[in-house]
Amino acid sequence: MRHSLIKHPLARVIVACLAFGTVAAHAQDASTSDTDSLANRKYLFGDWNGERTRLADKGITFDFGYGFQAAHNYSGGDRRLTRYTDQWKFGSAFDLEKLWGWSGATFKVVITDRNGRNLGADANIGNNQLIQEVYGRGQTWHLTIFALEQKFFDGRLTWKLGRLPVGEEINQFSCDFQNLTFCGAPPGNIVGDYWVNWPTSQWATVLKLNTTSDTFVQIAAYQVNPKYVDDSYARRNGWKPDFPSGTTGALIPLEFGWKPSVNGLPGSYRAGVWYNTSDGDDLYLNTDHQPLALAGGTALQHDSRRGAWVTFQQQFTGEAGGKGTTAFFNYTAADHATSATNSQVAVGVEYKGIFDRPNDFVGAAFGATHANGYAAKNQRLLNALNPEQARVINDGYEKVVEVFYSWSPIASVAIRPNLQYIKDPGGSKQNDNAFVLGLKTSVAF
Template structure:
């Protein structure tokens, strides 16, 4: 099957990106103009003191539904905060992948935060719970067929409990202990600047998603956990966490369906442990240098992992005489490093400028589908005058396929005379722009080029290598 060259992909992508961004700006302009006009009228008609005391206008307030006639503020003062957010996306695959087409997907998130110190006098304690309503059809499962999911909200349709935890702060907030249920990437393996991007690998890295059972404790499946964070100094922080390593109960088929509702609360599975060391510099308001955070981390999983090449007797799994039962290895582990570094700041500004990020993760070759993951990119905060909350980003995510898995595929092709060897990697190039229409509404046009979708690894979606794909989309986020 012929694969388009990167040059052809980039040429077509430029046209798609231009059309997509133009459409979003045209649709948003009347709203922005109205908001700016209303803001100007308010400024000219009121004094500074009356502006501070008056309720924010529809286009200026932080949430679509406002302050509920003062009830939201009264509840917050009492220690109760409600959250409701809707993220809706439209994605189109222009070429390659599984098929061309357009899909819609969305995620509604409801949350409740209780400040137990205000409510009960329990000093330093917080309770949090949130739940998802996942709807629509995602682009990776229906159009692209790639390993690194195009949208970080794509999942099997369900109404699902996600986070449920209680947190205690000690030693004047320097020590934090959290117990309950959450996903690993709510705290671990994350980059500050990578959070802008929509591809899932910029949130939960593609390597553990490919290697861990059921994809690991990762959206939309959380697991019971304990996490401890200790800020040793102003610059050094230590974090450790232990999760149930497999969020889905035993069985076959879609793991997300086996954890329907998100209430499996599995406590009898294997352990997945994380540890990270953070070094942060130039974080305070008075810092003269550019802010940066550097992280060194590792994860350890006590489960049994199947060999990618050999069976229990030492024969290649591709050998017709093989039993087909792979030898098992335990434990699995990976090491990683993360860099978040601002490299330029606009004079006179705290946040406007350019920041770069890099994450590199490595795991054993013999019993992992992926043994190398690299992602990196940049954010340009406030790229245009008067657009202080907008962010432009471009990033690359590389998911390496292990040499053992590729050797197995080559030997299988030689033995059967059919199929093709796995590709060495699946790579995603993403360009995105976060457009702040109002404080409660953002639009984010996004373009992704997926090179070697699926890396030729057979799945339930496709057993044949897929052409490079060009995927464009827009996410609208509304905070209620």
């Protein structure tokens, strides 16, 4: 029985990670007298014999990392599969004040490479939100950040210009969970055809003003171009700092933020709105205001697309930024007429320092993503007219629960097994509920 379990693909991945963690832990034990011991290193390869620090003193820093996510569906879909996807990150920042005397200026470059397969698609689970959040936007190389940052007025005003993912600056949110419902800037989860999060970037400019020591306001403009979300285009050009033709408009988000300290514990509260100047197709009506499914023709055009969000994170117990409990709440809504997925809500909690291990933590979250009933009206008509080609009706909430334990045998490595339960995948009761065993791992080099 034990031998057959180890033959399971996901089990082999877990065993390999545990073996790596054990070796690393042994290395830690062997070097406890070293001031730069493996246990406390921020990076797996340490300080490169001091070279990393010397370069940082001159204004050059690095951010190299690797992460993979494996997942196996035990129910749901039509096949029992294990799928694996990963991402490499190669980043560097250049302090132009240290290098050239250019006061307050930094230039940052990040290139990423994604590989692997999507469990939800391969097993036909029907889910809306990715089971492996690191999958997507073309399994290839991406120019993720290529931007200049300039600070003014003693750092109160920051201006960024270049290639940026939207969620890098606007509606920032952590990505500790493996299901996309709880990862990254939430608007990208429901209007991802134009709100483009990591790893894809577009030409953008961002202005952020720190109005007080703990409040800020920022406004940005991002190029909207369908090529940025075209996988085939990404495979050919995703790594280039080019200016693709076919721009349809600009995404303009406005965000207000507050980062208070409550009883000495940090919090982050954000609220914002966005406006996309691009036209949007109506999901149900044609230009004559008749149902598309019945009358055909061209979809009614809306001259813009829009939405709003609130995001709250607050540590409630423990030590500031350390051991303790942190909770979060996200709510995002997009316009009804053009957004097939038009709202998402997520709540969750994390506890850091479990078993008195400073880098270990646990998390649990619940989220619901709503499939627009307006779009479902059109599909019902199409199914009635073409019953032999009937498709699943998505007109409710896809509900997701995820729990995980994050184990860090050494500071630079996190091994995070998780369980996901997806009820009504895609927002349809016609799809079987899915139970997924996942594994998310990250290494900082």
